[in-house]
Amino acid sequence: xxxxxxxxxxxxxxxxxxxxxxxxxxxxxxxxxxxxxxxxxxxxxxxxxxxxxxxxxxxxxxxxxxxxxxxxxxxxxxxxxxxxxxxxxxxxxxxxxxxxxxxxxxxxxxxxxxxxxxxxxxxxxxxxxxxxxxxxxxxxxxxxxxxxxxxxxxxxxxxxxxxxxxxxxxxxxxxxxxxxxxxxxxxxxxxxxxxxxxxxxxxxxxxxxxxxxxxxxxxxxxxxxxxxxxxxxxxxxxxxxxxxxxxxxx
Numbered sequence: 001x002x003x004x005x006x007x008x009x010x011x012x013x014x015x016x017x018x019x020x021x022x023x024x025x026x027x028x029x030x031x032x033x034x035x036x037x038x039x040x041x042x043x044x045x046x047x048x049x050x051x052x053x054x055x056x057x058x059x060x061x062x063x064x065x066x067x068x069x070x071x072x073x074x075x076x077x078x079x080x081x082x083x084x085x086x087x088x089x090x091x092x093x094x095x096x097x098x099x100x101x102x103x104x105x106x107x108x109x110x111x112x113x114x115x116x117x118x119x120x121x122x123x124x125x126x127x128x129x130x131x132x133x134x135x136x137x138x139x140x141x142x143x144x145x146x147x148x149x150x151x152x153x154x155x156x157x158x159x160x161x162x163x164x165x166x167x168x169x170x171x172x173x174x175x176x177x178x179x180x181x182x183x184x185x186x187x188x189x190x191x192x193x194x195x196x197x198x199x200x201x202x203x204x205x206x207x208x209x210x211x212x213x214x215x216x217x218x219x220x221x222x223x224x225x226x227x228x229x230x231x232x233x234x235x236x237x238x239x240x241x242x243x244x245x246x247x248x249x250x
Contacts, residue, residue, distance in 0.1 A: 005069040005106055007089045009082040009113020010041055014199035017114045025076050025111060033065040034078035034088070042078065056140075058088065062095035066103045081115035086136045086164050116223045117162040120195030123205050125234075125242040127193060127225050130249070132160035137178055139171065147174075148181055155185035160231060160245055163224040167215060176215035182226065186210055191233055191243050193225040194218055207233070207241060 006025045011017035026032070032042050032050045039052040051068075053061050062077070069075045079087035089110050096103050121128045133154050137147060154161050167175035194206040194217045208217065210226065218224055227245060234242040 003069040003072040003074060003106070005065055005075045005077065005092070005108045006111055007077045007079070007083045007092055007109070008111040009084075009087070009115070010038060010078055010080055011114045012081055012116045012119040012199045013197065017119065017199055019111065019113060022111050022113060028074055029076040030074045031065075031068050032076050032078060033061055033068070035061075038078045038080055058091035059095055062088070062092040063099060065092065066095055066099060066106065069106050069108075070100070070102060079113070081117075081119075082113045083110055084112065085115045085117070085134070116195070116198060117164070117225070119198040120193065120205070120223045120225055121162075123195060123198055123203075124193045124207070124225065126244040127191070127227055127231055128160055128162065129245040129247055130160065130228065130230070131157075132162060132228075132245075133157075134162045134164065136164045137174055138165040138168070139174060144174070144177070147178070151178060151181045152185050155182060158228045158230075160228045161226040163226070165220060166218040166222055166224050168220050172215065175218055179213050179215060183210060183213075186229070188229060190227040190229060190231055192227070193243060194222055195225065196222040198223070205240070207243060 008022045008025055026042060030047065030049065032039055032048065034052065035055055036052040039050050042050065051064065065075050065077045077088050077092060081087065083089040117134060135150055139147060189209045189211065192208050192210050192213050194208065196204045206217065227243065231243060231245040
């Protein structure tokens with residue numbers, strides 16, 4: 001087969017945060033496949049075909065990309081951030097496993113990107129400087145009971161935490177429930193970082209003590225970072241505090 005399929009992370013927003021490896025794949029592609037706003041980030045050029053689709057058709061999108069690659073096209077499936085973090089890499093491999101036998105022999109590569117969690121942490125300082133976990137708060141693909149169990153266990157283990165997809169218009173109550181779980185389980189003043197649209201012109205970053213957090217502080221463009229019990233603030237005059245978690249536990 002002469003075609004290939006690359007699953008690429010476009011980074012959090014700023015083109016400067018896209019890796020050269022991804023740039024090269026995009027330049028060589030005949031087809032770009034992905035969610036509408038991510039495909040829109042790719043400049044039009046002669047010979048490039050863009051296949052944009054809605055957000056909840058990941059499996060169908062993956063199957064289409066595999067069909068194109070099997071037909072000899074050079075295909076890049078685009079995700080924001082990193083394609084392996086709650087994104088398209090897993091969806092493509094799910095399609096490979098359940099699809100045509102020949103798809104398993106395609107040239108398929110995953111190219112990493114800077115995910116929003118890391119971009120947000122860098123803006124704030126080093127809140128993920130020690131052990132941490134990442135949880136997708138969307139209950140579209142898993143029940144709320146699983147999310148709540150993981151939240152409580154992460155708090156018990158004293159991980160710093162990063163939350164993706166905290167609050168949507170369709171399910172605004174989920175993040176409020178998550179905050180209630182954390183406030184009960186943690187019971188302290190640890191900092192919470194609300195980082196919205198990091199590295200874009202709409203970027204905002206807000207640091208709030210856990211008891212003062214409310215659900216309306218986040219939306220689907222927000223990554224929420226919750227410190228551990230050891231996470232610290234370095235206050236500064238005329239500037240936002242630095243948030244960091246020490247590397248050592250005595």
